[in-house]
Ligand SMILES: [Zn+2]
């Protein structure tokens with residue numbers, strides 16, 4: 657990892673004392689959400705100055721009581737990881753003290769103009785920072801976006817899509833996403849029925865034709881034959897917070913649609929909705945009860961494996 661310490665980038669001293677933390681559930685990814693000078697792209701020599709600008713802006717923010725740069729780390733387009741508040745200290749960027757204690761905050765130098773997309777080196781630097789937080793800062797396996805659990809567009813659609821794909825390194829090497837948890841790949845095998853096309857299957861399985869082609873190595877996307885076995889990926893798990901009682905999001909409706917399709921638990925009177933209600937938790941518990949060896953205890957709470965099983969049972973990808 658290319659770590660740039662506070663003294664190396666010329667940090668000002670904090671104006672107050674930090675709250676100490678010993679562990680977090682993981683890392684949240686941010687972007688700047690404001691113009692980021694495009695001139696940084698060709699000149700790493702300017703990156704330290706840009707981090708100093710961020711710190712100065714945070715210290716002078718009239719709406720926040722920040723004692724320092726709010727982020728734990730800031731990653732530049734060249735993949736250097738600049739130490740913000742660093743490890744073992746609560747950040748100020750995730751939205752409130754509980755969210756700040758829950759995840760480290762790693763910011764990419766991406767914004768609304770100038771640099772608007774992450775570079776490959778930047779994505780590598782983000783994964784370096786995530787791994788560093790885990791190895792030495794007590795961070796758990798979660799990789800989330802600022803928008804998870806807080807009303808913001810941060811970290812922008814492009815970085816958020818990358819997180820949803822498991823925060824992979826551009827080289828395809830080990831990703832920053834939750835290590836052993838099942839997500840995108842290998843959700844199940846599907847046998848092609850007569851008359852089915854790849855694009856039709858992509859819609860049915862809520863995946864993309866590109867993903868299906870990549871997984872199965874098919875040269876021409878539309879040439880598939882009845883009887884052929886396809887590997888079908890599952891949508892990435894969006895995070896446990898979307899499935900607790902009272903949560904509201906499109907993910908809730910997606911999960912409920914699968915539970916309904918597979919017939920778990922008591923039937924809906926109206927149908928799936930974007931709200932997690934007690935009936936939804938009973939349906940989840942019914943699924944968990946059936947596969948109690950894998951998914952138990954049947955507490956009705958949805959983690960990555962329950963999400964995967966709900967998807968698989970709704971699409972005939974898992975035996976029962
Ligand atoms: Zn943010």
Ligand SMILES: [Zn+2]
Nearest residue numbers: 700703732734
């Ligand atoms: Zn740089």
